[in-house]
Amino acid sequence: MTGKNIIVKYLARVEGEGGLNIQIKDNAVTRVQLKIFEPPRFFEAFLRGRNFTEAPDITCRICGICPVAYQMSAVHALEAALGVTVPAPIRALRRLLYCGEWIESHGLHVFMLHAPDFLGYQDAIRMAQDHPDTVKMGLQLKKVGNDIVTLLGGREIHPINVRVGGFYKAPRPQDLAPLVENLKWALEAAVKTVRWVGGFTFPEFQQDYEFVALRHQNEYPINEGRVVSSKGLDIHVQDYEQHFVETQAPHSHALHSRLKARGAYFVGPLARYNLNFDRLTPLAREMAREAGLGPVCLNPFQSIIVRAVELLYAVEEALAIIAAYDKPEQPAAPVEPRAVTACAATEAPRGLLYHRYRLDAAGVILEAKIVPPTSQNQGIIEADLGQFVSRRLDLPDEQLTWQCEQMVRNYDPCISCATHFLKLNLERG
């Protein structure tokens, strides 16, 4: 055999439009390209000239799956710029809102997008014919997350209640009470989910990754923390652009982000878990161990277990926040514009999401920079695919192509985010 090409024109079960081209010559992988065809939408350009108050409503339109993440990075960056510190109940409500998005997004990915690969189904609808109760449980878990976002945000996609400084309207403790019973059910369901995915068969695979995530002094990171890595990086988010750089590849509409010192790096649930295992709840740690994970997990195929563990964590955290919640005196802290530049990063379901804004004295945005998780993971996804395929060249094309797709889905790529599409072309030439 001289060679061949593995080509996936349109990668399924990911958010957005992308594909994959893998070229194989003389039994060696010669080229791997994660191709992103998602048409560019130029958010960073049209944010220029908008009022800072519009940033949470505009940037959430980058992604229908993780709008809360965009809203949270936007408000934290702008509040850092304008010297606003929000009262504790508002901070708690934001964490609760984000827990809702983690539950919804991880529920969608674990049950609808990734599990069918492990069990050999084309999709969750077909999986539901053989595993009806499991798929129904997954949908209900996802719904519990969406219910939190809907209650706090007004609707599950593009919530309307988030503003710089806090919220337009803050709920009373009794408004949150109806969530509790469903969250208690979700706690049991999340435990079952960790056990279910822990029983899957995982291909042996790992590389020497550099994991990057936020780390907070005493919480599992969601909205705040220092940017740390498994190879010793430990910086304030203000210094992010001194250490990370975005470059452009001809085959992609997404920018690739790299560590200036060491190149490709890994963000997302696996990175958060590996850098913050000690910040999980005792139950989440215990369930991770029962599913066969240690405090560090290096196999990206096992990210489905980590997502289930984070889903469990988010349910527990949501319950804890609701139990301790007091209504803030005002739904938002006062905010006054001034000429300034500042940034923030939060943990989107798919990983670190960085925003930076430069404002004029009236609060008009002069410049915006947004680095979504999938831009950061592109380099690692391509490196993984190269390694993975080179060890499995003897597999039939159809099987190898499906496994490559599964590998890409380990990262839950969000291509609308990254272009601000995925085609798998496996070329054996």
Next chain:
Amino acid sequence: MAVKRKPRLSVWKFASCDGCQLSLLDCEDELLAVAGAVEIAYFVEASRAVVKGPYDLTLVDGSITTAHDAEVIKQVRRASKYLVALGTCANSGGIQALRNFQDVNDFIKAVYEHPEYIETLKESTPIAAHVKVDFGLNGCPINKRQLLKVINAFLQGRPPMVRSHSVCIDCKLRGNICVMVMGTPCLGPVTHAGCGALCPTYHRGCYGCYGPKETPNTAALAARFSQKLGMSEPNLVRAFRAFYANAPAFRQESEAHDR
């Protein structure tokens, strides 16, 4: 005896955030029932399996922004008995239609170091600018309850019933206190209902994300914003030039203040 085939549903995405097609997956209580009533023949976000057309009902999410997509939508139309456009992107061009008001090359240069790698058209345009659309469901994002009603109507062979009144009517039905009376600018009087008057219910002004209602009097509303609430001309432009910037009524109003 011939077995009646299930109607075939296809779901397509162009330039968008994915939120409108995700709305179908967000119907957690109804998704399996929908999947039982139709054959989900093409829905890349949800399935690897691809069934070729023709399709009985096609849902389209996203606007047309590349020459490639302008060709694909024609093929999708030819393969589809009914085609429904979902959301602001498919119905008016979306937030990315803000490029239509500027030189797109300036936008590319602002985001990308190598503009020569980027394939894009000068304008972001709705699906109806390229092919016949049988029904447009508006919203950013669409309301998933309305989506289920629209799917059901087409499966029953009758026209969808989506009310075209303004957000104001929904606000009255909910018993909200008018936020304009409290001094907050609100696009509710000129905006298509469907969200359930969410923003005023959460004590903020409507920002028009369901697009213009039928025959909206945008000039009267803009005059009120300006004269009673002291809104500046640049802010009037921003108010009408956002999620439905390219919809004719909002476009004309924003251009009237953009001098």
